[in-house]
Amino acid sequence: MLDLTVDAGALTAALVDIESVSGDEAHLADLVLATLVALPALDVERDGNVVLARTSLGRDQRVVLAGHLDTVPIAGNVPSRIEDGVLYGCGTADMKSGVAVMLRLAHLVGTQQLEPGADLTWVLYDCEEIEAARNGLGRLARERPADLGGDLAILLEPTDGAVEGGCQGTLRAEVRTSGVRSHSARSWLGINAIHVAAPVLQRLAEYQAREIDVDALTYREGLNAVRISGGIAGNVIPDECVVTVNYRFAPDRSEADAAAHVGEVFDGLAVTVVDSAPAARPGLDSPLPQAFVRAVGGAARAKLGWTDVARFGVLGIPAVNFGPGDPNLAHTVDEHVELSKVVAAEVALTRFLQGSR
Amino acid sequence: MLDLTVDAGALTAALVDIESVSGDEAHLADLVLATLVALPALDVERDGNVVLARTSLGRDQRVVLAGHLDTVPIAGNVPSRIEDGVLYGCGTADMKSGVAVMLRLAHLVGTQQLEPGADLTWVLYDCEEIEAARNGLGRLARERPADLGGDLAILLEPTDGAVEGGCQGTLRAEVRTSGVRSHSARSWLGINAIHVAAPVLQRLAEYQAREIDVDALTYREGLNAVRISGGIAGNVIPDECVVTVNYRFAPDRSEADAAAHVGEVFDGLAVTVVDSAPAARPGLDSPLPQAFVRAVGGAARAKLGWTDVARFGVLGIPAVNFGPGDPNLAHTVDEHVELSKVVAAEVALTRFLQGSR
Numbered sequence: 001m002l003d004l005t006v007d008a009g010a011l012t013a014a015l016v017d018i019e020s021v022s023g024d025e026a027h028l029a030d031l032v033l034a035t036l037v038a039l040p041a042l043d044v045e046r047d048g049n050v051v052l053a054r055t056s057l058g059r060d061q062r063v064v065l066a067g068h069l070d071t072v073p074i075a076g077n078v079p080s081r082i083e084d085g086v087l088y089g090c091g092t093a094d095m096k097s098g099v100a101v102m103l104r105l106a107h108l109v110g111t112q113q114l115e116p117g118a119d120l121t122w123v124l125y126d127c128e129e130i131e132a133a134r135n136g137l138g139r140l141a142r143e144r145p146a147d148l149g150g151d152l153a154i155l156l157e158p159t160d161g162a163v164e165g166g167c168q169g170t171l172r173a174e175v176r177t178s179g180v181r182s183h184s185a186r187s188w189l190g191i192n193a194i195h196v197a198a199p200v201l202q203r204l205a206e207y208q209a210r211e212i213d214v215d216a217l218t219y220r221e222g223l224n225a226v227r228i229s230g231g232i233a234g235n236v237i238p239d240e241c242v243v244t245v246n247y248r249f250a251p252d253r254s255e256a257d258a259a260a261h262v263g264e265v266f267d268g269l270a271v272t273v274v275d276s277a278p279a280a281r282p283g284l285d286s287p288l289p290q291a292f293v294r295a296v297g298g299a300a301r302a303k304l305g306w307t308d309v310a311r312f313g314v315l316g317i318p319a320v321n322f323g324p325g326d327p328n329l330a331h332t333v334d335e336h337v338e339l340s341k342v343v344a345a346e347v348a349l350t351r352f353l354q355g356s357r
Numbered sequence: 358m359l360d361l362t363v364d365a366g367a368l369t370a371a372l373v374d375i376e377s378v379s380g381d382e383a384h385l386a387d388l389v390l391a392t393l394v395a396l397p398a399l400d401v402e403r404d405g406n407v408v409l410a411r412t413s414l415g416r417d418q419r420v421v422l423a424g425h426l427d428t429v430p431i432a433g434n435v436p437s438r439i440e441d442g443v444l445y446g447c448g449t450a451d452m453k454s455g456v457a458v459m460l461r462l463a464h465l466v467g468t469q470q471l472e473p474g475a476d477l478t479w480v481l482y483d484c485e486e487i488e489a490a491r492n493g494l495g496r497l498a499r500e501r502p503a504d505l506g507g508d509l510a511i512l513l514e515p516t517d518g519a520v521e522g523g524c525q526g527t528l529r530a531e532v533r534t535s536g537v538r539s540h541s542a543r544s545w546l547g548i549n550a551i552h553v554a555a556p557v558l559q560r561l562a563e564y565q566a567r568e569i570d571v572d573a574l575t576y577r578e579g580l581n582a583v584r585i586s587g588g589i590a591g592n593v594i595p596d597e598c599v600v601t602v603n604y605r606f607a608p609d610r611s612e613a614d615a616a617a618h619v620g621e622v623f624d625g626l627a628v629t630v631v632d633s634a635p636a637a638r639p640g641l642d643s644p645l646p647q648a649f650v651r652a653v654g655g656a657a658r659a660k661l662g663w664t665d666v667a668r669f670g671v672l673g674i675p676a677v678n679f680g681p682g683d684p685n686l687a688h689t690v691d692e693h694v695e696l697s698k699v700v701a702a703e704v705a706l707t708r709f710l711q712g713s714r
Contacts, residue, residue, distance in 0.1 A: 168542055172591055184603045185525055185662040187579035188566075194582035194600070198558035205552040209545075222544035225551035226591050231584030234529055234603060234632070238583065243551070246541045246591060275591070305542035 004107035009339030011100040016080040016089040022070040025126040039110025049126035061118040062150035068128035092337040093325025098156030116353040153312035158325030164303035165282025172275040190237035197241040217302040219250035251279035283318020295352035361464035366696030368457040373437040373446040379427040382483040396467025406483035418475040419507035425485035449694040450682025455513025473710040510669035515682030521660035522639025529632040547594035574659040576607035608636035640675020652709035
């Protein structure tokens with residue numbers, strides 16, 4: 001059992017000290033389950049290493065709070081330690097501080113200290129830090145999407161306390177040129193596939209990325225080579241060159257739109273999409289997300305990156321990223337979080353949930 | 358002992374049946390040494406797995422005959438077999454047929470059946486088919502260049518009976534671009550080194566290679582990318598891209614000239630020469646090589662490739678490639694040589710050596 005009566009900072013420290021590297025979340029999921037089951041106001045269930053909890057208060061709207069239980073591998077930075085109000089350790093920023101805030105809200109609602117204006121769903125899931133196929137939230141979105149339903153999803157990934165709406169989509173494609181092999185001493189007998197790739201790099205170098213407003217947030221796109229390879233041996237004219245490009249696209253485009261755009265940029269060349277994930281609209285043109293932004297204070301900005309909020313986007317649910325950690329510290333040995341910011345996130349969410357009634 | 362009284366075709370078959378893959382030439386070198394030592398007109402010595410033989414007839418000029426004893430690894434094609442006047446097997450073309458011609462000439466000179474107009478040196482060497490550092494001819498050129506001296510060197514590598522003068526030089530350089538890493542979701546925070554490489558490929562695609570006459574032969578050059586690599590991960594803007602280029606240059610340019618030219622082509626970019634080998638002039642503007650071309654019949658052409666003749670070129674000795682095998686069959690499982698062509702090469706060289714007195 002976890003002690004949810006301590007403040008969110010102290011709870012973060014307790015969570016960091018329970019190791020839960022991706023694939024090894026069972027013990028932490030056990031503890032979370034036992035702790036939430038003890039709160040009578042919540043319906044709690046476990047599905048694999050995902051713990052789901054929900055209120056049934058009959059409210060008109062439902063807010064989903066989501067966070068992952070796992071961390072990247074520990075790098076000598078567990079157990080946690082506190083210095084000058086800062087908590088150091090694996091997962092402090094990404095994202096046991098966010099999980100602590102989620103559990104504290106469950107405690108406040110479960111003990112009637114907080115009467116939320118919306119019904120609430122908690123989703124605490126596994127395997128976020130590893131290959132997408134194993135992601136616990138992704139599995140739920142495929143297998144039981146109705147249980148993720150709501151009017152606003154808040155993913156407590158680190159944003160340093162800012163509201164980051166939606167997320168970019170990401171698409172990877174291979175642009176392939178071909179030629180004819182020959183000995184490099186008689187290169188005119190061949191066709192050099194690397195030379196043929198010159199226009200690919202030229203178009204990338206000249207590409208003007210869009211900046212576009214979606215639901216009042218500005219998304220900046222990018223189209224970049226992330227890998228290039230070609231060549232067989234030091235004396236052979238190469239017959240193939242492959243440029244892998246990554247297109248980060250705004251939520252006004254679907255994955256199909258994104259693929260079509262990349263195809264247009266490389267018109268006349270062989271393009272194969274090898275990987276893509278959808279963007280998510282921030283939904284900041286609807287009342288509940290707007291109320292959320294007002295309650296937590298300050299302006300929202302676009303999420304420039306892909307996050308699990310896209311899994312809510314696919315279900316048509318407006319989704320925002322909001323967490324106490326600093327995203328730049330995620331996955332670093334020196335990972336840390338200011339304890340006061342964890343508490344501030346709890347306070348901000350409490351204010352929102354009270355006000356949303 | 359080898360039987361040198363048989364014709365050059367039969368001698369080729371005998372040599373093919375003595376396996377001598379690179380590094381494993383000792384047994385064949387033993388036999389060659391013992392066979393040549395039995396010819397009183399020759400001074401013969403062994404240096405490692407190189408066998409050197411020479412006449413001391415007091416002639417004004419000296420012709421060096423050179424060939425390698427080793428083959429690429431056997432591919433189920435030894436022992437040799439003859440079908441319809443064609444000899445099949447590993448090394449038939451590259452270059453035991455050439456070695457057979459060399460040994461037949463030694464026999465004719467050693468038994469006074471041929472009185473050459475020039476003194477002769479035979480160099481039968483090891484490790485041509487593997488890394489250059491182990492090449493037996495290269496070792497002699499470094500350690501005892503005087504023993505390779507002469508007025509014309511004939512390398513009996515396969516040319517299908519044509520005279521191929523000199524050889525191209527070859528230089529490899531890395532053209533490196535650099536950038537700044539960032540997450541590909543926020544690519545504007547980085548500098549994409551692959552995009553920066555666009556002008557490298559553009560200059561290669563637009564490059565006009567020289568065709569230039571050297572000592573009456575036309576050399577065609579080439580500058581080509583033979584490898585390109587860049588990229589760290591599918592979501593990272595790469596901070597380095599390396600294009601490896603191979604410049605094949607005519608013998609009017611030294612290695613330093615070649616490096617300077619590549620530096621000019623990629624002016625403003627970081628260029629590092631990683632490997633180079635000199636070209637060799639054909640020397641077809643001097644009497645002895647001209648006499649050779651006349652005697653063997655037909656026109657000479659430039660050697661478009663790098664061969665060991667460059668090791669003579671460095672010593673200032675005009676050098677030509679002339680051998681009975683077809684170069685396109687070298688290193689193939691189906692390697693073969695027409696027996697009549699081996700005999701024809703012996704006849705042509707005999708005619709030249711008689712005429713050169």
